[in-house]
Amino acid sequence: MSGSRDSASDPAMRRPDFAAWMGQGNSITQQFLSFGNRPGLIALSGGLPAAELYPVDDVQAATERALATHGSAALSYGAVEGFPELRETIARRLSTERLKLTPENVLITTGSLQAVELIGKALIDAGDAILAEYPTYLGALDAWLPRQPRYAELAYRERWPEAKFAYVVPNFSNPTGAVLARAEREALLARSEESGIWLVEDDPYGELRYDGAVQPSLLEMSARPESTVYDGPVVHLGTLSKTIAPGLRVGWAVGAPEMIRALAQAKQGSDLSTSTFCQAVSLELIRADADRRHVPTLVDAYRERRDALCAAAQEHLSDLFDWKVPEGGMFVWMTARRPGLDTNALLSFALEEGVSFVPGSVFDPSGQASPSLRLNFTANPPERLQEGVRRLSRAVRAFASQRAAAE
Numbered sequence: 140m141s142g143s144r145d146s147a148s149d150p151a152m153r154r155p156d157f158a159a160w161m162g163q164g165n166s167i168t169q170q171f172l173s174f175g176n177r178p179g180l181i182a183l184s185g186g187l188p189a190a191e192l193y194p195v196d197d198v199q200a201a202t203e204r205a206l207a208t209h210g211s212a213a214l215s216y217g218a219v220e221g222f223p224e225l226r227e228t229i230a231r232r233l234s235t236e237r238l239k240l241t242p243e244n245v246l247i248t249t250g251s252l253q254a255v256e257l258i259g260k261a262l263i264d265a266g267d268a269i270l271a272e273y274p275t276y277l278g279a280l281d282a283w284l285p286r287q288p289r290y291a292e293l294a295y296r297e298r299w300p301e302a303k304f305a306y307v308v309p310n311f312s313n314p315t316g317a318v319l320a321r322a323e324r325e326a327l328l329a330r331s332e333e334s335g336i337w338l339v340e341d342d343p344y345g346e347l348r349y350d351g352a353v354q355p356s357l358l359e360m361s362a363r364p365e366s367t368v369y370d371g372p373v374v375h376l377g378t379l380s381k382t383i384a385p386g387l388r389v390g391w392a393v394g395a396p397e398m399i400r401a402l403a404q405a406k407q408g409s410d411l412s413t414s415t416f417c418q419a420v421s422l423e424l425i426r427a428d429a430d431r432r433h434v435p436t437l438v439d440a441y442r443e444r445r446d447a448l449c450a451a452a453q454e455h456l457s458d459l460f461d462w463k464v465p466e467g468g469m470f471v472w473m474t475a476r477r478p479g480l481d482t483n484a485l486l487s488f489a490l491e492e493g494v495s496f497v498p499g500s501v502f503d504p505s506g507q508a509s510p511s512l513r514l515n516f517t518a519n520p521p522e523r524l525q526e527g528v529r530r531l532s533r534a535v536r537a538f539a540s541q542r543a544a545a546e
């Protein structure tokens with residue numbers, strides 16, 4: 140019949156239902172990042188560093204050195220595993236007496252989130268189980284969404300043998316700010332050994348510690364001192380995003396050579412290599428110790444911001460929420476004292492008052508409604524954090540009285 144559409148040959152008819160797929164993950168991240176652009180809004184929802192503290196002069200000087208030293212190599216395609224000198228520098232920096240790393244143990248990635256994604260690409264088949272903390276990092280849930288894994292809570296010992304790997308953010312977790320104690324780290328390593336599964340240690344925040352004692356990394360704890368090349372079960376992820384700037388998009392995965400080779404294979408089809416230009420600049424920054432020299436500035440500023448947010452919360456929110464003051468990182472995790480308060484529903488009241496937060500449900504692999512919320516304290520100066528908390532307090536009270544009127 141003339142004019143009828145032939146569904147088999149019409150490409151428009153064969154497009155998959157992207158909306159259903161995106162609604163679960165990526166769009167949520169974009170939505171929370173975009174809150175920052177609303178005029179007048181105090182965005183406590185983002186996961187951003189303090190942009191005014193980026194060490195622009197150091198990056199400029201490193202860029203000049205990168206071009207002078209590496210010339211066309213900084214502008215060409217490069218090895219998929221990363222710049223050899225950068226791999227070597229990272230290996231040397233992270234090595235200790237117990238932990239011996241060589242360049243074979245290191246893959247340079249486009250931000251540490253790419254390493255998270257590559258782990259999914261290399262290890263997850265549809266329906267596989269992954270162990271994670273509940274709640275866990277939203278970016279990892281987003282990265283693995285297309286591979287359709289099942290999630291199980293890390294805490295359930297009986298779930299370990301059936302899982303492909305376990306994923307943890309041991310220092311100042313995103314979203315909870317929690318740190319794994321030494322005994323918890325030992326227990327995780329023992330379970331990974333018992334069940335023979337990989338243990339992914341995602342550590343973007345470890346250097347942003349404001350108080351308390353440093354804990355050893357799972358990577359170092361799992362090293363066998365007699366081995367000359369690390370060959371243990373931990374895949375450790377690091378990044379320059381929090382100590383220099385996220386715009387560099389330079390991170391790394393450190394693990395057993397067989398794992399690094401598998402991740403490099405997965406990376407080949409993703410981007411051929413991390414930007415050689417950004418790697419050369421990062422190499423020069425690390426050689427000059429620019430990241431380590433910058434950390435005390437960040438620690439001082441972020442400690443002050445954390446304290447300002449927590450003091451304001453003590454004054455305006457302590458009858459409504461409980462929280463622990465985090466020892467580092469970027470986030471405070473608050474849980475409503477009143478059971479059943481759904482922070483998804485609270486969000487529109489907060490936006491109305493001119494403040495944003497991230498509701499706990501988005502960090503839950505099962506997406507369940509949550510009485511918790513995440514507040515960022517690094518991206519705003521103390522006065523704005525205090526005003527943000529006052530607005531949040533008004534929003535919670537307006538929400539509660541509207542609910543009481545409806546009951």
Ligand SMILES: Cc1ncc(COP(=O)(O)O)c(C=O)c1O
Pocket residue numbers: 186249250251252253276278308313341343377378379380385389390
């Ligand atoms: C736990 C965690 N992992 C990874 C990342 C990604 O960082 P990068 O900028 O290195 O990709 C973040 C960023 O916020 C994070 O919170």
